[in-house]
Amino acid sequence: MIEAWSAADVRAAEEPLLAAGVPLMERASFALATQVLRDLRARRRSVRGARVALLVGAGNNGGDALHAGAYLARRGVAVTAVLVAERAHAAGLAALRAAGGRVEALHEAPERLGGVAGDVARSDVVLDGLLGIGARGALRGLAADLVRVLDAGPRPWVVAVDLPSGIGVDDGTVPGPVLRADRTVTFGAAKPGLLLPPAAHLVGELTVVDIGLALRAEPAVRRLEPADVGRAWPVPGPGDHKYTRGVVGVVAGTSTYPGAAVLAASAAVRAGAGMVRYVGPPAVGQAVLAVRPEVVTAPGRVQAWALGSGVPVGFGTAQAGRDEGQHRRARTALAEAAGRPGSPVERTVPAVVDAGGLDLLEPTSPPWFVLTPHAGELAALLRRRGEDVEREAVEAEPVRWARRARELTGATVLLKGSVTVVAGMDGTYAQADAPAWLATAGSGDVLAGVLGAMLAARSADVVGRPALSAEVASATALMHGLAWRRAGQGGPVAALEIAGAVPAVVADLLPRG
Numbered sequence: 266m267i268e269a270w271s272a273a274d275v276r277a278a279e280e281p282l283l284a285a286g287v288p289l290m291e292r293a294s295f296a297l298a299t300q301v302l303r304d305l306r307a308r309r310r311s312v313r314g315a316r317v318a319l320l321v322g323a324g325n326n327g328g329d330a331l332h333a334g335a336y337l338a339r340r341g342v343a344v345t346a347v348l349v350a351e352r353a354h355a356a357g358l359a360a361l362r363a364a365g366g367r368v369e370a371l372h373e374a375p376e377r378l379g380g381v382a383g384d385v386a387r388s389d390v391v392l393d394g395l396l397g398i399g400a401r402g403a404l405r406g407l408a409a410d411l412v413r414v415l416d417a418g419p420r421p422w423v424v425a426v427d428l429p430s431g432i433g434v435d436d437g438t439v440p441g442p443v444l445r446a447d448r449t450v451t452f453g454a455a456k457p458g459l460l461l462p463p464a465a466h467l468v469g470e471l472t473v474v475d476i477g478l479a480l481r482a483e484p485a486v487r488r489l490e491p492a493d494v495g496r497a498w499p500v501p502g503p504g505d506h507k508y509t510r511g512v513v514g515v516v517a518g519t520s521t522y523p524g525a526a527v528l529a530a531s532a533a534v535r536a537g538a539g540m541v542r543y544v545g546p547p548a549v550g551q552a553v554l555a556v557r558p559e560v561v562t563a564p565g566r567v568q569a570w571a572l573g574s575g576v577p578v579g580f581g582t583a584q585a586g587r588d589e590g591q592h593r594r595a596r597t598a599l600a601e602a603a604g605r606p607g608s609p610v611e612r613t614v615p616a617v618v619d620a621g622g623l624d625l626l627e628p629t630s631p632p633w634f635v636l637t638p639h640a641g642e643l644a645a646l647l648r649r650r651g652e653d654v655e656r657e658a659v660e661a662e663p664v665r666w667a668r669r670a671r672e673l674t675g676a677t678v679l680l681k682g683s684v685t686v687v688a689g690m691d692g693t694y695a696q697a698d699a700p701a702w703l704a705t706a707g708s709g710d711v712l713a714g715v716l717g718a719m720l721a722a723r724s725a726d727v728v729g730r731p732a733l734s735a736e737v738a739s740a741t742a743l744m745h746g747l748a749w750r751r752a753g754q755g756g757p758v759a760a761l762e763i764a765g766a767v768p769a770v771v772a773d774l775l776p777r778g
């Protein structure tokens with residue numbers, strides 16, 4: 266798992282060490298230089314004579330870049346520091362000069378911007394040390410101009426120092442120009458903005474360097490890695506049977522959209538549900554059975570619901586494909602799963618609420634409901650609860666709006682995207698496992714089915730400890746991305762094939778022995 270702490274938490278952890286004279290910047294810059302040497306070796310035969318440009322802002326982030334540059338210069342690298350602010354880290358600057366590095370004071374001759382940017386672009390590696398955790402708002406002034414010019418030209422290999430300069434450190438926003446990095450070397454701990462969209466797309470490969478910080482606060486954002494999913498995946502024991510492994514009730518599809526039912530039910534079967542019950546129009550049930558004869562269409566108890574995929578609701582106008590019967594079934598399932606008065610207590614179970622199901626929610630839901638909107642659906646759900654927000658605003662600040670939807674609905678919110686954000690009761694997860702290829706029709710139905718199976722297997726745990734919903738949802742997002750990778754080998758994949766790849770991915774991930 267990668268855990269990220271806010272800028273304030275990182276500073277609080279640094280303080281006592283700095284007061285005790287622990288050389289944090291030396292540790293950080295040495296690790297940075299070592300990584301740059303590795304990158305140089307991988308990209309050209311010899312380190313000697315390689316060209317490295319440092320983009321240096323006014324603060325300690327620039328200090329890290331300058332100290333790393335001094336180290337590289339002593340290894341025979343031709344290092345040029347480009348200063349964009351009146352101030353620059355004095356000790357770092359002295360160290361670079363002493364090591365034979367060159368200094369280009371761009372702030373003293375801003376008219377040279379074009380020429381300097383051209384030189385920077387021809388470097389083997391560029392270190393972005395313009396801004397770190399001291400960033401406030403969008404990159405300003407000459408730093409912003411330089412990044413704009415570099416962005417428009419040919420791209421050198423960019424290593425971001427601590428973080429790509431100008432991203433929202435704690436919220437992952439991109440308020441202005443940011444130089445996209447091929448690698449980010451971050452110090453002490455990851456920062457939330459490195460994991461959260463849209464900034465996460467500018468980070469490249471993330472390397473977290475341990476500089477000895479003891480972070481005591483809860484992480485602000487977490488990202489699960491494949492090994493975490495392997496440990497969390499429900500594995501049946503000798504005493505298990507189909508009911509203890511979890512029955513998933515699928516309320517999906519209509520006669521206009523039968524495919525969603527086939528996909529969600531197939532995914533639940535392939536993810537290892539003890540049993541899958543399909544609840545819906547008989548003709549759609551037949552379509553499901555034709556693909557997955559394991560599915561049962563008789564009514565009965567379930568340990569989790571996956572509902573809403575391919576069940577259009579819509580407001581105001583007569584929506585094509587409306588099916589009042591499916592609405593009623595989904596509403597009944599939602600009421601029972603939430604434990605509404607009058608429902609049998611044993612029917613209080615987790616639920617995945619997808620697509621049209623989002624329109625059928627009561628004003629508040631329990632945290633063991635996982636809503637799975639994409640940005641447009643989340644905006645619509647928020648608007649129905651009084652927020653003035655469009656899809657574009659959700660895309661610009663996904664974590665803010667996912668958290669807001671969690672507050673307003675009470676449910677766990679999984680906001681789908683190429684980085685999926687999960688806002689849960691005890692924290693936020695960000696999974697970057699879904700390539701753009703995954704944004705195909707039906708891919709979300711598969712996610713709902715897999716998540717239904719996961720929640721059914723851990724039904725009592727999730728209702729008893731609802732904070733678990735977010736972790737289970739994140740593990741499912743990761744699994745979904747891995748299944749795509751497996752099925753598509755890097756190319757396009759049909760949604761049903763993603764479901765088909767789940768068993769092999771699970772087998773790979775389970776701990777051996």
Ligand SMILES: NC(=O)C1=CN([C@@H]2O[C@H](COP(=O)(O)OP(=O)(O)OC[C@H]3O[C@@H](n4cnc5c(N)ncnc54)[C@H](OP(=O)(O)O)[C@@H]3O)[C@@H](O)[C@H]2O)[C@@H](O)CC1
Binds near residue numbers: 406
């Ligand atoms: N503490 C340590 O020992 C360690 C720290 N470490 C390193 O230090 C980094 C944090 O350093 P930092 O606190 O000096 O802040 P940093 O991000 O470099 O810049 C602040 C400067 O930028 C300016 N500025 C602000 N916003 C701006 C904008 N939008 N556009 C343009 N300028 C803007 C701001 O100016 P002001 O707004 O105050 O006028 C101020 O001058 C951290 O990320 C890590 O790399 C590691 O070495 C580990 C040990």
Ligand SMILES: [K+]
Binds near residue numbers: 428429
């Ligand atoms: K930086």
